[in-house]
Amino acid sequence: MEHIFESLAQFWEYTGFANCSWQNLVMIGIGLIFITLAIVKEWEPMLLVPIGFGMIVGNIPMFPGLNIGVYEDGSVLNILYQGVKQGWYPPLIFLGIGAMTDFSALISQPRLILIGAAAQMGIFGAYLLALAFGFAPNEAGAIGIIGGADGPTAIFLSSKLAPDLMGAIAVSAYSYMALVPVIQKPIMLLLTNKKERLIRMPAPRVVSKQEKIIFPIVGFLITAFIVPSGLPLLGMLFFGNLLKESGVTKRLANTASGPLIDVVTTLIGLTVGASTQADKFITLKSLLIFGLGLLSFVIATTCGVLFVKLMNVFIKNPAKKINPLIGNAGVSAVPDSARVSETVGREIDPSNHLLMHAMGPNVAGVIGSAVAAGILLSFLG
Amino acid sequence: MRKFLLTVLTALSALALHAQNVSDLIISEALAQPDSTGILDGYGRRGGWVELYNKSTGTVNYAGCFLTDDRTQLRKSIIPKSDNRTKLGPRQVVLFYCSGNRHDGTFYTDFTLAPGKTVYLVSNDGRTIIDSLQIPANLPVGKSVAKLAPDIRQQEFAAQDQPAIPSPAILNGDRNAASRGELMKERDPHGWILSVTSVSVVFSALAILWFLFWFLFDRRAKKKAEHKPAKVVKGTPDAEIAAAIAVALDMEDSGDVYAAIATAVHLYLTECVHDAEPGIVTITRKESAWNNKALTFRKLPR
Incomplete structure (x- = not known):
């Protein structure tokens, strides 16, 4: 009988109850909030459900040394986490994004590409702020990329520049991507007047198949020659798009845009969530990263909207003016930020559909953030 | 024709693969006459040595390559093929003791070094000289001749004119050189230079893309549309x-x-x-x- 009690007492030491700390409970609570937001509000459910559940998985208190935790070498979670740590998953996701993206909106109105460039200022604004808060340049670069509003890019760059901060950066990037409608709308309304919001843009022209095929090849050659360090992301993005547009590799395109991206998204979400173990995550640095991440989204949105207003100053033909409500879409976050443009635009004029126009800067933002990540890697890697 | 093209492509790929391997090795340092503080080999002897460096960013297997001090006898000292330690990691060095007897071990050569000699690293085909390093005739005792790469890409190595303080099995040059991040912190503490540069590059990259597509397609399509009468769909106004x-x-x-x-x-x-x-x-x-x-x-x- 005594042995049984001893065994039970020993077993108790291995249970989550005996090893629990308040930090674990906080992180589990955050994970539950993520899952609730994803299911109830439908905010980025594909990301928030895996990340939220991953947070719960990663924060189950456990006896150290059982070789099951995400940070314990050789454990199953650790092996899956290598895809994040070594930066394998983000390029695979970019392959899928490329195979899903229709660049027609961009090709039909090439001038909208520049909005995608302007919105990248959020990255560098956050970089400056992070330096001012005492982060090292490589850490500041990794934090800044949150402003690109592109989860895979944020994971890719932070795994190279500041692996210790990757969990906080990834969670911050995905959380704010989910909160794009909440963050961007007030800024858009603040920076535009009624007259500007009512601008109707001409319908985009029909893009030929030839243009769609040439775009990924030319786009890749130009961007990769300028920023070769962005090769894994840019190469996969444009390759995926070529698979889609070539018309002769439908099976490959379907796999890349379907099963492959689904598998990788599941794994990346779960392991990023699991990497937020309380002892490594609940720090002052993480809080600062969350704050700076929010600011980077604000700066990016502001710069995108203001840049469109600046472009309008130089566009003399009133019929060719651009509605500044599509400026926010320059921050990657495909297609959520473009949806925000559509929603806000229709609030003031229900018949003014901005979605197709906003998709132009939106996909330009994907290219822009990958280019920006490549630049930061060149300077700070 | 198709088969021929495939064969040519395969051969080219094989060449490219080879180019990423042993050809990335260089003789980075050599010492002919050690002084009393020189490194001891596995048998407790002091003698000359040769250091190889892998300048690539991938692992190189140099098993079967040759080291020699005689241009007419390129297969003088073979590096054993059966030793799995003959893999050199990216940007790492390996040391060979020039004991005069390669049977001393994998990392020993069949020749000894002396001032005025040239050491050659020969590919595993026994014919292609990958790299060489001449030991100056006037090299002082206890000094080595080393190669350094001053370029940012760390690819173009050149032997230094001045005798070097020996650094066997250690990377040449400033081993505590600041990382790019640290350099950036020194040069640009507030981040403005990097920010302005980066924003310019992002804008340039996307502006080139914009110009190209505007010039190649958008402009033409719009001109075409202006000249073409609007399409009237029959029966459906x-x-x-x-x-x-x-x-x-x-x-x-x-x-x-x-x-x-x-x-x-x-x-x-x-x-x-x-x-x-x-x-x-x-x-x-x-x-x-x-x-x-x-x-x-x-x-x-x-």
Whole structure:
């Protein structure tokens, strides 16, 4: 009988109850909030459900040394986490994004590409702020990329520049991507007047198949020659798009845009969530990263909207003016930020559909953030 | 012809693969005459040595390569093929003791070094000299001759004129050199230079893309459209379509209906995806694995 009690007492030491700390409970609570937001509000459910559940998985208190935790070498979670740590998953996701993206909106109105460039200022604004808060340049670069509003890019760059901060950066990037409608709308309304919001843009022209095929090849050659360090992301993005547009590799395109991206998204979400173990995550640095991440989204949105207003100053033909409500879409976050443009635009004029126009800067933002990540890697890697 | 092209491509790929391997090795340092502080080999002896460096960013297997001090005898001292330690990691060094007897071990050579000699590293084909390093005749005792790469890419190595303090099995040059991040912190503590540079590069990259597509396609397409009379769809005036949409929108309050009508009209007007009847926009139901009843029925057990 005594042995049984001893065994039970020993077993108790291995249970989550005996090893629990308040930090674990906080992180589990955050994970539950993520899952609730994803299911109830439908905010980025594909990301928030895996990340939220991953947070719960990663924060189950456990006896150290059982070789099951995400940070314990050789454990199953650790092996899956290598895809994040070594930066394998983000390029695979970019392959899928490329195979899903229709660049027609961009090709039909090439001038909208520049909005995608302007919105990248959020990255560098956050970089400056992070330096001012005492982060090292490589850490500041990794934090800044949150402003690109592109989860895979944020994971890719932070795994190279500041692996210790990757969990906080990834969670911050995905959380704010989910909160794009909440963050961007007030800024858009603040920076535009009624007259500007009512601008109707001409319908985009029909893009030929030839243009769609040439775009990924030319786009890749130009961007990769300028920023070769962005090769894994840019190469996969444009390759995926070529698979889609070539018309002769439908099976490959379907796999890349379907099963492959689904598998990788599941794994990346779960392991990023699991990497937020309380002892490594609940720090002052993480809080600062969350704050700076929010600011980077604000700066990016502001710069995108203001840049469109600046472009309008130089566009003399009133019929060719651009509605500044599509400026926010320059921050990657495909297609959520473009949806925000559509929603806000229709609030003031229900018949003014901005979605197709906003998709132009939106996909330009994907290219822009990958280019920006490549630049930061060149300077700070 | 197709087979020939494939063969040529395969051969070229093989060459490229080879180029990424042993050809990335260099003789980075050599010492002919050690002083009393020189490194001891595995047998407790002091002698000359040669250091190899892998300048690539991948692991190189140099088993089967040769080291020699005689240009007429390139296969003088073979590096054993059977030793799995003959893999050199990226930007790492390995030391060979020039004891004069390669049977001393894997990392020993069949020759000794002396001032004025040249050491050669020969590929595993026994003919191709990958790299060489001449030991100056006037090299002082206890000094080595080393190669350094002053370029940022760390690829173009050149022997230094001045004798070097020996650094066997250690990377040459400043081993505590600041990382790029640390350098950036020194040069640009507030981050303005990097920010302005990066924003300029992002804008330039996307502006080039914009210009190219505007110049190659957008400009031409618009010119073409200006010269071409507007397409009139037979039997379906725009006013009729507008009226149909207006009626539909009045009747329905579902976003899906709007989207379906808009898509159908768009396809009809731009890509002429439409069946035979004029004046009627048809949305054809498409079966998929999700809604195809034949696929969702379960087979009854017999």
